[in-house]
Amino acid sequence: MNKNFWKGKRVFLTGHTGFKGGWMSLWLAQMGAEVTGFALEPNTNPNFFELVDLAQDVDSNIGDICQLETLKSAVQACRPDVVFHLAAQPLVRLSYDEPLNTLNTNVMGTANLLEACRDIDTVRAVVVVTTDKCYENREWHWGYRESEPLGGHDPYSASKACAEIVTHAYRRSYFEVGSSCKIATARAGNVIGGGDWSQDRLLPDILNDFSNGTPVEIRSPNSIRPWQHVLEPVAGYLTLAEQLCSDDGDSFSNAWNFGPSDEGCQSVSWIVTKMQELWGDGAHWSITNTPQPHEATFLKLDCSRARDLLHWHPVWTLTESLEIIVDWYQAFNRNENMRTHALNTLLEFESAGVATGNE
Numbered sequence: 601m602n603k604n605f606w607k608g609k610r611v612f613l614t615g616h617t618g619f620k621g622g623w624m625s626l627w628l629a630q631m632g633a634e635v636t637g638f639a640l641e642p643n644t645n646p647n648f649f650e651l652v653d654l655a656q657d658v659d660s661n662i663g664d665i666c667q668l669e670t671l672k673s674a675v676q677a678c679r680p681d682v683v684f685h686l687a688a689q690p691l692v693r694l695s696y697d698e699p700l701n702t703l704n705t706n707v708m709g710t711a712n713l714l715e716a717c718r719d720i721d722t723v724r725a726v727v728v729v730t731t732d733k734c735y736e737n738r739e740w741h742w743g744y745r746e747s748e749p750l751g752g753h754d755p756y757s758a759s760k761a762c763a764e765i766v767t768h769a770y771r772r773s774y775f776e777v778g779s780s781c782k783i784a785t786a787r788a789g790n791v792i793g794g795g796d797w798s799q800d801r802l803l804p805d806i807l808n809d810f811s812n813g814t815p816v817e818i819r820s821p822n823s824i825r826p827w828q829h830v831l832e833p834v835a836g837y838l839t840l841a842e843q844l845c846s847d848d849g850d851s852f853s854n855a856w857n858f859g860p861s862d863e864g865c866q867s868v869s870w871i872v873t874k875m876q877e878l879w880g881d882g883a884h885w886s887i888t889n890t891p892q893p894h895e896a897t898f899l900k901l902d903c904s905r906a907r908d909l910l911h912w913h914p915v916w917t918l919t920e921s922l923e924i925i926v927d928w929y930q931a932f933n934r935n936e937n938m939r940t941h942a943l944n945t946l947l948e949f950e951s952a953g954v955a956t957g958n959e
C-alpha cells in the first residue's frame with residue numbers, strides 16, 4: 601500500500617456508518633484522503649461511527665442506495681477519484697427473514713451505484729465489495745479461486761453472486777478496455793475486529809455474552825471459516841484501487857479474493873475456545889441444539905492472485921487478531937477513548953505490515 605497515493609484523493613465510500621466502512625473511512629482520512637460517505641444511520645448501539653467520532657473525518661451523507669437519484673446527486677457532488685462500495689445487508693441469517701430487502705439492497709443498490717458512476721468523468725477506480733459466500737459452495741476442503749462458479753444457497757449469498765454478475769456486466773458494457781474508469785470486485789472472508797456489534801455474528805455474540813457474564817450459545821461448532829482482522833481486507837481493497845488507477849489498470853479490473861492463510865481458517869469451536877482463554881473470568885459457552893437455517897460448513901479462499909499480483913498478504917495471525925479484539929472490547933468496557941484506541945490500532949497494523957513485507 602502506498603499511503604502517499606491517498607493524500608488529497610477524493611473518495612466516495614458507501615457503508616461508512618458500518619463496521620468495515622467505518623474502519624476504512626478512518627484509515628483513508630488519516631492518510632489524507634477527502635472522504636464522502638453514503639449510508640443509512642448506524643443501526644447498532646453502540647457503533648463504530650459514533651464511538652470514534654467519524655463525523656469529524658468524513659462528509660457524511662445519510663441516504664438509501666436503493667434511491668437512485670439521491671445516490672447520483674451525492675456522487676455528483678463529490679466528483680470522486682475512487683469509489684468503494686461496501687453498503688449492503690450483510691447478514692446471512694437476516695437474509696432468510698428479509699430476502700427482498702437483501703436482494704434489493706445488494707443487487708439493485710450495486711447497480712444504482714454503478715449507474716451513478718457512469719455519469720461522472722472523474723472516477724478512475726471502483727471497488728465493489730462482495731463476499732467469500734458468492735461461490736457455489738461444494739462443501740470441499742480447498743480454497744475457492746476467483747474463476748470458480750458463483751452461486752448461493754441463501755438469499756444473502758445469492759444477492760452477492762448477483763452483485764458480482766451485475767458488476768461484470770457494467771464493466772463489459774460501459775467501462776471497457778480503454779475506459780478511464782476501472783472496476784473490480786473484492787471477495788473477503790469472515791471479518792472480525794473491534795467495533796462490530798452486529799447481531800448473529802460470532803465475535804460480537806461471544807464478546808457481548810462474555811462482557812455480561814452469560815454463556816454464549818454456539819450454533820455450528822464444526823463450521824470452518826476464513827477469519828481475518830478487518831484491516832486485512834481493507835488493506836487489500838486500498839491496494840487494489842491503487843493498481844486500478846495505475847497505467848496497467850486494465851489488468852486489475854476483475855475479481856479478487858482476500859482471505860487468511862490456512863492458519864486463519866478455523867472452526868467456530870476453535871475460535872470460542874481461544875476467546876475463552878484470552879478473556880479470562882466470566883467466559884463460558886455451550887452448544888445449542890435448536891434447529892438452524894442452512895449455512896455452509898466448509899469455506900476457504902485461495903488468495904494466490906492477490907499475493908502474487910497485488911503483493912498483498914495477511915499481516916496478523918488469527919491469534920494476534922483475537923488478542924487485539926479482546927483488548928479492544930476490554931478497553932471499551934473500561935470506557936477508554938476508543939478513537940485514540942482505533943488510531944493506535946491503525947498505527948500498529950501499519951508497522952506490523954512494514955515488518956512483514958507489506959509496503
Ligand SMILES: NC(=O)c1ccc[n+]([C@@H]2O[C@H](COP(=O)([O-])OP(=O)(O)OC[C@H]3O[C@@H](n4cnc5c(N)ncnc54)[C@H](O)[C@@H]3O)[C@@H](O)[C@H]2O)c1
Pocket residue numbers: 614615616617618619620621638639640641642643663664665666685686687688689690705709729730731732788789790791792798
Ligand atoms: N463483516 C464480514 O464478515 C464481511 C465478510 C465479507 C463481506 N462483507 C461485506 O462487507 C461490506 C460491509 O460489511 P460490514 O460488516 O461492515 O456490515 P455493516 O452492517 O456493519 O455495515 C453495512 C453498511 O451498509 C449500510 N447500508 C445497508 N443498507 C443500506 C442502504 N439501503 N442504503 C445505504 N446504506 C446501506 C449500513 O448503513 C452500513 O453503513 C458488506 O458489503 C458485506 O457484505 C462483510
